[in-house]
Amino acid sequence: MGKRNQRGRGSRNQRGRGSRGGRGGANREVQTGRVQAPTGERQTRAQARAINQLVQDNGQENVVEIQQGAGQQPEPIPLQERPAMVPVDAQQVPVQRPMPIPVVEQPRLMADQLLAERSMRTWILGDSIIRRAGNKNTQLHGGGECYWDGKPGGQISFIISRLRWLLGQYQFPTTIILHIGTNDIFKANLGQLRSSITEMLMTIRQLLPFTRIVWSDILFRLAYSLEKHRGAGVRSTKNLNQHAHKVCREMLEGNAHIVRYNDVLHPDLNNADDDGPIYDYDCTHPTPRGLLVMRQQIANALVVFNNDPHIFAYPPGSENSDI
Structure with a gap:
């Protein structure tokens, strides 16, 4: 035991x-x-x-x-x-292990580097003409991924507010095309309108220092309903276009261009052939045929500017035209 x-x-x-x-x-x-x-x-x-x-x-x-x-x-x-x-x-x-959080900043690349990207992004902003000319499915040869944003009755003051909103939603564009101003004529005097164009273009350059800016000329109308003196609408349109050309050439530090339509969409060409009119019955908007001509003009301009960024205007040499 x-x-x-x-x-x-x-x-x-x-x-x-x-x-x-x-x-x-x-x-x-x-x-x-x-x-x-x-x-x-x-x-x-x-x-x-x-x-x-x-x-x-x-x-x-x-x-x-x-x-x-x-x-x-x-x-x-x-x-x-x-x-x-x-x-x-x-x-x-x-x-x-905790990993460092990368700080994402807007890439500051030179203009030629941006244009050499495989996927280019082109924004076309403007009034009802742009709204009719294209939509999300309308792409332009030479423009990469195209975004069309047109507001019926849109004026110059619309562009900056709309652009700020877009910059908060999408990747920055490599090219921005502006077609605006026809609804501002006779709403203010020419001096105020010229100042508005200058302020708009300079603000865009500050927001997008390396984006190509393209001014799309204000189209001439068949008739101006608000003009008090014969020819005032044509003179005002020509004056605003010439001022925008000057700002693009002298104040935007390069990488700015213009597109003109005098040889394809001038009112004198309406009903010039058997293919039908290029302006609608309202004397302001292009017909579907005229919109097709306009899109083709913009696409040709983008191809030319991509190939030679030093060319200022399309058609080349048209900046010296008084029309």
Whole structure:
């Protein structure tokens, strides 16, 4: 009886001391930064948590690779070779490393670099003529991805507010085409309208310093309903176009062009052949045939400007025309 009690107490004491000693050994391994992962099916969740706690407490400098099997010494991972996700035990428990947040800024590229991008973006902003001329499915050869935005009755003051909204929604354009001004004639004197055109173009250049700006000439009308003196509408249209040409050439620091329509959409050409009129019955908007001619003129201009950015006007040399 006494011997059995001794054996029972001895075995229990040995087991107790062994288990306490095992826990103490594990704590010492955690404190020294060297952990020997258990093998086989005996690895427990508590041991995995202890390993992860070691990594969190000691930082990257003391992270070690856990080697399986006895007698293998862990080797520190060099700092420059550490990945964003570091496996810390035999079951690949990841420890997420914080990654720096990149600061995204508008790319400041030269104009020729922007134009060389594989995917060019062209915005055509204007009045009801632009609304009729194109939509989201209307693409122009030489323009890349085209976005048409025309407002019926749109005036010069509409452009900047609309542009600011678009810049908050879409990628910046490589080319912006402006067809505006016909609804401003006779709404203010010419001096005010010239100032409005200058302010609009200069503001666009500030918002888009590396985007090509193209002024699309105000079209002449067959008749001006608000003019009080014969020929006043034609003179006003010509005056505003010439002023826009001057601003594009002298004040926009290059990368600005003009498109003219005198040779294809002049009122004198209406009903000039058997293909039908180019102006609608309202004497203001081009017919579908006239809109097709207008789109083709813009597309041809973009191809020319892409091939030679130094060409100022399309058709080339038309900037010297008094028409």
